[in-house]
Amino acid sequence: MQIETTVVLIGAGFSGIMLGAQLVKAGVRDFKILETASGFGGTWYWNRYPGASCVSLYCYLPLLEDTGYMPEMKYSSGTEILKYCERMGEHFGLYERAIFETGAKEFRWDETSHVWCGTTDRGDTITTKFLVSCGGSPFNHPQLPAIEGIAHFKGREFHTSRWDYDFTGGDPRGNDFNLHKLENKVVGIVGTGATAIQIIPHLGKHSKHLYVFQRTPSAVDVRNNVPTDPAWWKEVTAQKGWQYEQDEEYNRFLATITSPAPPDKSAKKKQLLVDDGFIISVREMFDTMEKNSKDGQLSLGKRREIADFRLMERLRHRVEDIVEDKKTAEMLKPWYDLFCKRPQYSDYFLQTFNRPNVTLVDTAVSKGIERITEKGIVVSGLEYPLDVIVWSTGFSTTALGLEPKFNYKVLGRSGLTVKQKCDANGGYATFLGLVTSDFPNYFMFGHAQAAVSVNFPSVYTVEARWIGYVIAEALSMGCKTVECTRETEEAWTEEILRASRINTEYLMSCTPGTFNAEGDIEKFTKLKRSQNYGGGLLKYRDIVDAYIKEGELNGFHISM
Template sequence: MGQGTGSSSHTLDKDALRARYRAERDKRLRPEGNEQYIEIKGLFAEYLSDPYMPVVPRAPKTDHVTFAFIGGGFSGLLAGARLAQADVTDVRILDKAGDFGGTWYWNRYPGAQCDTASMIYLPLLEETGHQPTEKYVHAPEILEHCRRIGRQFGLYDKALFHTQAKSVTWDEGVKAWRITTDRGDNFTAQFIGLGTGPLHVPKLPGIPGIKDFQGHAFHTSRWDYAYTGGDPLGAPMTKLADKRVGIIGTGATAVQCVPHLAAGAKHLYVFQRTPSSIDVRNDRPTDPEWVKTLQPGWQRRRMENFNTLVSGGYEPEDLVNDGWTDIIRNILFIASKGDSQGLTPERLAELAELADFKKMEQVRARVDEIIKDPAVAAALKPWYRQFCKRP
């Protein structure tokens, strides 16, 4: 996540902001909650298909392993790598995707990149010897790093891809976990690990008539480059040059892919329910000379530094220095102007709210700076707290 600069100069009316936030929230609340989304099955099952890798036929597994892990994203890769380092080799990793990567296997839409500093986000950088090319690396580099981990720690021979676990039950007869899958597997494991996560499953809006749409449609997590042209590296989507394109949703994914769609399409319609909070990205290339100054253990130290700061703890230096730690600095700055000794939880909550108000005022002021049409600018301003909707 990027980090903004500057601050609003006018006096904040906190009561008015709270009222505006509540009013904007109440406009958008859906009483059905998650039931507003369409279950992806039947007519919508195609949204779950894998456009990237063909399914490779194989015989079902009916053996026993020491450790089975469900999920081949960061969690599965880390578990596999640490087990390999501990000389535990009888391991199996299952994933419904065609390769390692988890959400980064599926989300290859144009512009996709991480919003946490890559030096702490990408795991096992010191162990693999890889240095991210920029502060917030793009999806192709993240996916390749996942593959790098898989290769280095010998995890590909232990993986069952395009395989979804159907059941995990304790088999008292053999004193082990029994796993069955959609590929006919029925094997046992002494230990089980779970790293499934929610981000690999597309969410479809429950819009009346969506199943009757006659044009070409796909979900951003299954991007159809054969239809749009271009590629995950950012090549122009030339096949959209004569097309009117609509995108539903303005979350973090849309913030990243809309500029690419706008550049490629004849006309782009963005269907927005809630504006996104868009701050300055402050991305930059990684300086190779700076990398040479890093001492062994640097990644663990940076991770611990980041975790301490975003948890409200104290660190003498902010080693990551991004938008996630920015609001903590704001709170500490405000506290330093008053009585920072013996802060009660209530007072700390007030300071956090004030820092949040100031940050969001900056974000809204930036909209006015960039968008010259007042009506359009008003429609793009987010009226909620910073982390209400992923920034």
């Protein structure tokens, strides 16, 4: 098939949907969405593991004011989120523009025609004026650990993001997590991070025996998920712009805990619609810091340290109160600062270790899993025979920010990828993390040199608004090309480095994980140019809003 269009969006997850909605609102109708999957959803299309759920509250689902949708629960399930993605696709007329089960293979800039020429994995050829990589989520590239013998296991195995319901039983479309086919299976799950904490209660309930292989325990607090009250929802969403306002308050409140300034006392008193676990944790730290402020001898940093310790001590006591076996409880206690790792919230995870068919295997003694055999997993010289291995080992990303990583090639001028171009010019460089020189009419969602938030859709909302504005403005002006200048991207990179809030010494004192590149100081240092914008999401949003208000395409070289 030969396709000619004005804009191609690669990816139909949140960022692709939100940009599609933005283009429709701006009057840009001629665009296509390429998607490898057979429907909308992105991360939530692939991650259908048992118990999948978001960790932020009502600001997680974007465009609620547009769709008029009321979430079913305080925390939306993966099933609901996937259905909501489909609802957004229908609401904005995106299905008629989507080309599913079709992955981009390569797009190359044609200097003569001033278009992007692409191919797909189904043999299609595409020409488009504008190209957008909408693979902003860091949860699209499953990661397996480099463990000796990982290819030798003879039983069944799969990554959590590619859950095998045919093997385990259950049906995610109906929120059916009755994994009855595991009742005679010995299961091993590797990892105790955010995903595993949601899965383990289901595996523990249905497996003959479950071995949980843990490297570092998570800090787990109460979740308290409840249905949404329709009367309450109607009241809090009555005012136009409520989601924008709540999203702002949410991100402002969370930002204050890492700000070099003392915490805003008025912020902690606000009753947020999105009063989730993160907010509750931060509010608890605020309370402790405020009490300690009466001691004039304590610095702000020391007060934060004390507040963090007391919160973590409460979470360690929570483990003791819930987990009956004292040895298991000790292994589940998190001994690090709260924000060394992403805090977790569950009402069922710790309780699962009271089941007689669940065993926690702490790999810390042997510094991780030693090796995989044909029969199972070896830790500290002991082999654990398994029928199934579930890899809950995350994704290829770091919390610092990551250069774009796609399953296709985008080749700009001189036939170079973004990474190759940046490497040849002294390192990663963009404007706002969304455009880069030598790549005319090309945009990319992501977090490298852009903002980051606990709530990822908050970031995509801002990015979609800016990309949509630039495309619509360029079309209205009749531009052949818009291309970020070298001066613009270098100025923004200097701002990234100037505004950096990365505390290398602190992060390297944390246990290895995504926040510190697994403790690899050399790798951590190399990522500095591609780190997140240190000014925070709200300041980043202010920069974007000011840019749009100016009504110009400043920072671009424009050809007419």
